[in-house]
Amino acid sequence: MSQRDPALDQLHSIKDFIRLGVSRLRAADLYYGHGTDNAWDEAVQLVLHVAGLPWNVDPAIQDARLLESEKAQVLELFRRRIEERIPAPYLIGEAWFCELPFYVDERTLVPRSPIADLIREGFEPWLNETPVARVLDLCTGSGCIGIACALLFDDAEVDLVDLSAGALEVCRRNITRHRLDDRVQAIESDLFAGADGRRYQLIVSNPPYVDANDYNSMPPEYHHEPVLGLTSGEDGLDITRRILREASDYLTADGLLVVEVGNSEVALQAAYPDVPFIWVELPSGGNGVFVLSAQELNEYRDRF
Incomplete structure (x- = not known):
């Protein structure tokens, strides 16, 4: 039986999970070449997607708390990005080109x-x-x-x-x-x-x-x-x-x-x-x- 991720109990806000994502993605030595070039941008992208918020949302919203179900979704996206090395746009079904959003999949x-x-x-x-x-x-x-x-x-x-x-x-x-x-x-x-x-x-x-x-x-x-x-x-x-x-x-x-x-x-x-x-x-x-x-x-x- 897999252990419960302590982040589910110890972290609460959007910015908590962005910080966690940056730490975990950086530690995983991933390659960035699909719309971002760093762990911060990918963590923001993944967390805001689960929260249903646009990429350019007012930063003040980062203090908002995530639901338990949203926390679990975020952690699953982090896991798949790290363990399966799936590009973030495939995980969220969206990429940007010429400042325009596009649906993408594999x-x-x-x-x-x-x-x-x-x-x-x-x-x-x-x-x-x-x-x-x-x-x-x-x-x-x-x-x-x-x-x-x-x-x-x-x-x-x-x-x-x-x-x-x-x-x-x-x-x-x-x-x-x-x-x-x-x-x-x-x-x-x-x-x-x-x-x-x-x-x-x-x-x-x-x-x-x-x-x-x-x-x-x-x-x-x-x-x-x-x-x-x-x-x-x-x-x-x-x-x-x-x-x-x-x-x-x-x-x-x-x-x-x-x-x-x-x-x-x-x-x-x-x-x-x-x-x-x-x-x-x-x-x-x-x-x-x-x-x-x-x-x-x-x-x-x-x-x-």
């Missing part, structure tokens, strides 16, 4: 793409004030990139494409959550196969790009995410190569392709040394996001 990656920086800046200067009527988000997962684009370009129709039926169930839930069913659709498709001849001013993608060596050495937290959403061949570029070969057929003449390849940036440059990839300087840090115009994709098409 059918999709946890949103964290640095493409968020480009969305915040309206993809300037690369779109050059091009009116955006259609956007395509390839390998959409939770739909966070495409949905954020739909809110940026508030008159645009946005197609969210993924091969995973499970990911698209999550995606549709987020489309409805953000009240975008009238102009955003989720399409089950192997990349461009379901685009039906449409052309887009903007194609954006965070495809699988983790190479075999990197995947095998990733912390346990990442192995809760779908392999389909992470890996793409030995060098991580199988899907990116297909996007480069096919994208120009689906872009308007003044269209733009934006792709994240992360640490596979080095392999991509080595594979196509004469292609003029523009590597974006990201205000929030990170690397491996490139842009290419439709004209450049056509010009270098025979390289792909």
Whole structure:
């Protein structure tokens, strides 16, 4: 019979349990890479979730006492985060991207793409004030990139494409959550196969790009995410190569392709040394996001 956790009797307030969470999470030597980078933020996230409070609640509420049932829920979340190494967004069913909340579960990656920086800046200067009527988000997962684009370009129709039926169930839930069913659709498709001849001013993608060596050495937290959403061949570029070969057929003449390849940036440059990839300087840090115009994709098409 397991012993009763003394925290149930000795601790009472929200801030008591945040303090406890920080102590236990720090002692567990966890990896933080799914929306937070420290034990404090994760403890706050887990405790406030159980308390039914938003992340930006007035700090004065931290003196409020938790119910016995809430204490037990908090301790269980701490246990699962520590023992099972489950990323916190999966435990609470929510992640934030571009200051927007998204439902997530283990059918999709946890949103964290640095493409968020480009969305915040309206993809300037690369779109050059091009009116955006259609956007395509390839390998959409939770739909966070495409949905954020739909809110940026508030008159645009946005197609969210993924091969995973499970990911698209999550995606549709987020489309409805953000009240975008009238102009955003989720399409089950192997990349461009379901685009039906449409052309887009903007194609954006965070495809699988983790190479075999990197995947095998990733912390346990990442192995809760779908392999389909992470890996793409030995060098991580199988899907990116297909996007480069096919994208120009689906872009308007003044269209733009934006792709994240992360640490596979080095392999991509080595594979196509004469292609003029523009590597974006990201205000929030990170690397491996490139842009290419439709004209450049056509010009270098025979390289792909």
